[in-house]
Each structure stands twice: as structure tokens, then as C-alpha cells.
Amino acid sequence: MSTTERPRILVVGGGYVGLYAARRILKKMRYGEATVTVVDPRSYMTYQPFLPEAAAGSISPRHVVVPLRRVLPQAEVLTGRVTSIDQDRRVASVAPLVGQPYEVPFDYLVVALGAVSRTFPIPGLAEQGIGMKGVEEAIGLRNHVLEQLDKADSTNDDDVRRKALTFVFVGGGFAGAETIGEVEDMARDATKYYPNIKREDMRFVLVDVADKILPEVGPKLGEWGLEHLQKRGIEVHLKTSVKSCVGGHVELSNGVTADSHTIVWTAGVKPNPALTRFGLPLGPRGHVDTEATLQVAGTDYIWSAGDNAQVPDLAARAAGQENAWCPPNAQHALRQSKVLGDNVIAGLRGFPQKDYKHASMGAVAGLGLRKGVAMIKLGKLTLRFRGRIGWYLHRGYHGMAVPTWNRKIRVFADWTLGLFLKREVVSLGAMEHPREEFYEAAAPVTAAAASGAGAPRGTDRPADKPKAKAG
Known part of the structure; x- marks a missing residue:
């Protein structure tokens, strides 16, 4: 980390809000005015x-992510976690991936930590559950589902087969409905290459405590989405919760059970718990309490937005909805980050702050190839x-909303190729443990050498090998 005498604007979090806010600040900032x-x-x-879509193989996982250092070449990017904030001294404690923690002083602070999966104390969930908050989990889910098809196609054990071909998804919002729709679509396509598996052999289960799915798109489209998934053979259990999933044995509150190797948890999000160590005013659900200017309540040098903030929804309140807050979605995050960036520059220069106000433009959701609302x-x-x-509207909106033209072009290229080429159904599960095969080959040789048994016949003796240079 470099030292500077210029004012430092510290952005905690490099997600949607953090990235766009930093880009906005750098764009509006004069040369040498501050360090970001x-x-x-x-x-x-x-x-x-x-x-x-990344989990279903419609988009390359690398095209779902945006490298911070490439997009923010004028900023200082630190890979680590902010563990605490000292507001009196205006310093943040940073724990890097390796090495000792250190302090970073700041003059202005942007809190954009986002959200984490909201979970409940359900027996077996931590051991069996698969989240869908990061690209690593999406890749892992895709490999895992295809591995289950490999297992089911290659076994004579009915119990193993049934458990491998049962897929349980918890949560009927955007994440849950879209993920089960895409994964079911992928698995249906994949059965063309598995002679011993038909779509009827697979069991897909969607569970939600609410009385509807996709509430973000309204009751009419949510009802159509429910009927559409059911016509595709997906079991939907509403007003239902998961009681236990120990050992993959899923027990629902309505008495239904399922044995499954695949339990995907998408039942909502909550603000990053690290916020409790920052000394900021928090709302009843753990969100940072902000004014309409996106300034943290009671401060004039700290801003926050996105999933970790409760931002007054001025448009909804003007329409008569008292105590309305902006929902945690990409539509608001994008616009909030721009207003936040402008307000940070205004604060840096001593100018007035601007309120954030945006009326929702609607919502879109994809439920598989050529299926959406x-x-x-x-x-x-x-x-x-x-x-x-x-x-088409779902893809068009998100295709233009993904940051940078580099990623937009790559995503649209993936979609265009998908019109002419069949979807890949290969599992790369070994990539999650890439050293395992090498370890199995090297460990016996190392153990034999340690016991004095000597090198196996046909291999180079240690004396025949050149010595490796240190470092």
C-alpha cells in the first residue's frame, strides 16, 4: 500500500456498488485531487x-466477473478484509490474504460490503448446503450436478441413483427460481448423452416459506412462473420450510421427504455481519442506516449503498408508501453507486449533497433457455x-447492465455461439481439488523414500536429478 499526502477515499468492498462508485469517483475527480x-x-x-446462467453453462464463468485492477487502473486495490473501523482516528484495520494486518488511514469512507446468504439453524445445512452468492459456487454447482448424472448413469445401486438424481432448491425468489429453472434446463439437455437416464428419473424440488414465487415480478407473472415450473415436472412446496437435511435426508415441514446429494440454498440474503464491527448506526435488520443522500446517518464523511444499506425509497414514499426502503437489486445498486460517487466528490469539494430518488422500472427473470418473465x-x-x-427482455437488460463493454461483448458472444452450438455438459469437478491426483501419485513415493526403501525401479535416482535452485 502506498502512502500519500492527498485525501484518501477508502471504498470497503469491490462488489457492484464498490466498483461503480469507485469508477464514478475516478471519472469525476481532478488529477491528483485524492487517492482512491x-x-x-x-x-x-x-x-x-x-x-x-453460469451454473447452466450458458455464459462462461470468467465473463461473469470483472477484474478490479483492470477496470480501476487509477485506484489502489488491496486484496484483503477490513476487520474494523476507528472513526475517531479515521483508520481502517486491513487483514490481507497473507501477512500481518495493517492500518489504512482515510478521510472519506464508502461502505459497500454487500450481503451474505441468510441461513437458519437447520441441522445438516452447513454440511450439505450449496450457496449461490459467488461465481465459485455457480461453477461448483454445475460440476456437482453433472457429476451426479455421471454417478447415476454408472451405478446399479438404486438408492445411490435416486439420491444422485434428486435436486432440492430452497428459496423461491429471483435466485432460487432462476437457478432451478436454468439447472433443470441444463440437466434435461444433458440426458441426451446419458443412455440410462431420462428426465422422468430426475426429481427437482423447490421449497419456499412464502405463498408465491418470484414476488419481485408481481403476482400475475409469479403465478405464471409457478405454473411453468410445475409443467416442467418441478415439485413446488410453498408455505413450507426445511426442518432438517442431515446426511442429505431432507425433511420438510409439510411432511414431504427427499434424499438428495444436492441441496441449493437461495433463501434470501442479509447484510454482511462485518458491519457490526464498524461502529456505524444499523437498522433493525443489520443494514447501515443512511440518509436519502446515501450518507450514513449522523456523519458527513461516510456513505453507504446497495445490499448492506437501508436507503429511503423517496419515489415509493412520494406515492404514499410510508417507511419504504429501496429493495436490494441491481437496478437500485447501479443508480445508487452513481449518486454516491457524485456525493463523495461533492463532499470532497464542500458542495451540497444530492438525494437519491428512483422509481422502479420493473423486473426481469430468466427460467432457462427461451423461458422468462x-x-x-x-x-x-x-x-x-x-x-x-x-x-429476450431479461437477457437484453442484464446484458447491457453488466459492467464494462469488455464483459458485455463477451457475454453477448457467449449467447450468440449458444444459438449455433450445443451446450457443453462436461463436468470438471476435479478442478475443485486439482492437486489430489498428483498427491496420490507422489505421497507413496515420498513415504517410501522417508522409510529408506529407495526409489522405485525405472525412476531417476536423486543423484541423477539436477538440484533445484532455492526460491
């Missing part, structure tokens, strides 16, 4: 609306689309 420092445990930002708001007019048109 971004701290995140990952060196890239993940565009989460594309995770279901879209609700578009044009003033007082609300347009609803479903099926292929809804899917």
Missing part, C-alpha cells in the same frame, strides 16, 4: 444476476411479458 483505495477479499467483482413500468402503465419475449 478499494479493499475486497476478491480481486474481482461478480455480476450476480448471471450466476444461474418481465415486468416493465412506463409511468403508470405496467407491461407484462412471459415466455420467449420475457426471456
Whole structure:
């Protein structure tokens, strides 16, 4: 980390809000006016609306992420975690991936930690569950599902086969409905290459405590989405919770059970728990309490937005919805980050702050190839689309919303190739443990050498090998 006498703007978090806010600040900032420092445990930002398509193989996982150092060449990017904030001294404690923690002083602070999966104390969930918050989990889910098909196609054990071909998804919001729709679509396509597996052999289960799915697109499209998934053979259990999933044995509150190797948890998110160590005012659900200017309540040098903040929804309140807060979605995050960036520059220069106000433009969701729903708001007019048109609107909106033209072009290229080439159904599960095969080969030889048994016949003796240079 470099030292500077210029004011430092510290951005905690390199997700959607952190990336866009930092870009906005750098764009508006005069040369040498301040130093922008971004701290995140990952060196890239993940565009989460594309995770279901990455899990289904419709988009390359590398095209779902945006490298921070490439997009923010004028910023200082630190790979690590901010563990605490000392507001009196205006310093942040940073724990890097390796090495000792250190302090970073700041003059202005942007808190954009985002959210983490919201879980409950369900027996077996920590051991069996698969999340869908990061690209690593999307890749892992894809490999895992295809591995289950490999197992089922190659075994004579009915219990192993049944457990491998049962897939349970918990959560009926955007993440849950889109993920089960995409994964079911991928698995259905994959059965063409597995002679011993038919779609009827697979069991897909969607569970949600609410009485509907896809509440973000409204009741009419949510009802159509429910009927659509059920027509595809997906079991949907509403007003139902998971009681236990120990050893893959899933017990639901309505008495239904399922034995499964695949339990995907998408039942909502909660603010990053690290916020409790920052000494900031928090709302009842753990969000940072902000004003309409995105300034943290009671401060004039700290801003926050996105999933970790409760931002007053001025448009909804003007329409008569008292105590309305902006929902945690990409539509608000993108616009909040721009206003936040402008307000940080205004604060740096001593200018007035601007309120954030945005009326929702609707919502879109994809449920697999050529299947989707879209609700578009044009003033007082609300347009609803479903099926292929809804899917086109979903792809069009998110294709243009993903950051940087580099990623937009790559994503549209993936989609274009998908029109002419069949979807890949190969599992690369070994990539999750890439050293395992080498370890199995090297460990016996190392053990034999340690016991004095000597090198196996046909191999080079230690004396025949050149010595490796240190370092």
C-alpha cells in the first residue's frame, strides 16, 4: 500500500456498488485531487444476476466477473478484509490474504460490503448446503450436478441413483427460481448423452416459506412462473420450510421427504455481519442506516449503498408508501453507486449533497433457455411479458447492465455461439481439488523414500536429478 499526502477515499468492498462508485469517483475527480483505495477479499467483482446462467453453462464463468485492477487502473486495490473501523482516528484495520494486518488511514469512507446468504439453524445445512452468492459456487454447482448424472448413469445401486438424481432448491425468489429453472434446463439437455437416464428419473424440488414465487415480478407473472415450473415436472412446496437435511435426508415441514446429494440454498440474503464491527448506526435488520443522500446517518464523511444499506425509497414514499426502503437489486445498486460517487466528490469539494430518488422500472427473470418473465413500468402503465419475449427482455437488460463493454461483448458472444452450438455438459469437478491426483501419485513415493526403501525401479535416482535452485 502506498502512502500519500492527498485525501484518501477508502471504498470497503469491490462488489457492484464498490466498483461503480469507485469508477464514478475516478471519472469525476481532478488529477491528483485524492487517492482512491478499494479493499475486497476478491480481486474481482461478480455480476450476480448471471450466476444461474453460469451454473447452466450458458455464459462462461470468467465473463461473469470483472477484474478490479483492470477496470480501476487509477485506484489502489488491496486484496484483503477490513476487520474494523476507528472513526475517531479515521483508520481502517486491513487483514490481507497473507501477512500481518495493517492500518489504512482515510478521510472519506464508502461502505459497500454487500450481503451474505441468510441461513437458519437447520441441522445438516452447513454440511450439505450449496450457496449461490459467488461465481465459485455457480461453477461448483454445475460440476456437482453433472457429476451426479455421471454417478447415476454408472451405478446399479438404486438408492445411490435416486439420491444422485434428486435436486432440492430452497428459496423461491429471483435466485432460487432462476437457478432451478436454468439447472433443470441444463440437466434435461444433458440426458441426451446419458443412455440410462431420462428426465422422468430426475426429481427437482423447490421449497419456499412464502405463498408465491418470484414476488419481485408481481403476482400475475409469479403465478405464471409457478405454473411453468410445475409443467416442467418441478415439485413446488410453498408455505413450507426445511426442518432438517442431515446426511442429505431432507425433511420438510409439510411432511414431504427427499434424499438428495444436492441441496441449493437461495433463501434470501442479509447484510454482511462485518458491519457490526464498524461502529456505524444499523437498522433493525443489520443494514447501515443512511440518509436519502446515501450518507450514513449522523456523519458527513461516510456513505453507504446497495445490499448492506437501508436507503429511503423517496419515489415509493412520494406515492404514499410510508417507511419504504429501496429493495436490494441491481437496478437500485447501479443508480445508487452513481449518486454516491457524485456525493463523495461533492463532499470532497464542500458542495451540497444530492438525494437519491428512483422509481422502479420493473423486473426481469430468466427460467432457462427461451423461458422468462418481465415486468416493465412506463409511468403508470405496467407491461407484462412471459415466455420467449420475457426471456429476450431479461437477457437484453442484464446484458447491457453488466459492467464494462469488455464483459458485455463477451457475454453477448457467449449467447450468440449458444444459438449455433450445443451446450457443453462436461463436468470438471476435479478442478475443485486439482492437486489430489498428483498427491496420490507422489505421497507413496515420498513415504517410501522417508522409510529408506529407495526409489522405485525405472525412476531417476536423486543423484541423477539436477538440484533445484532455492526460491
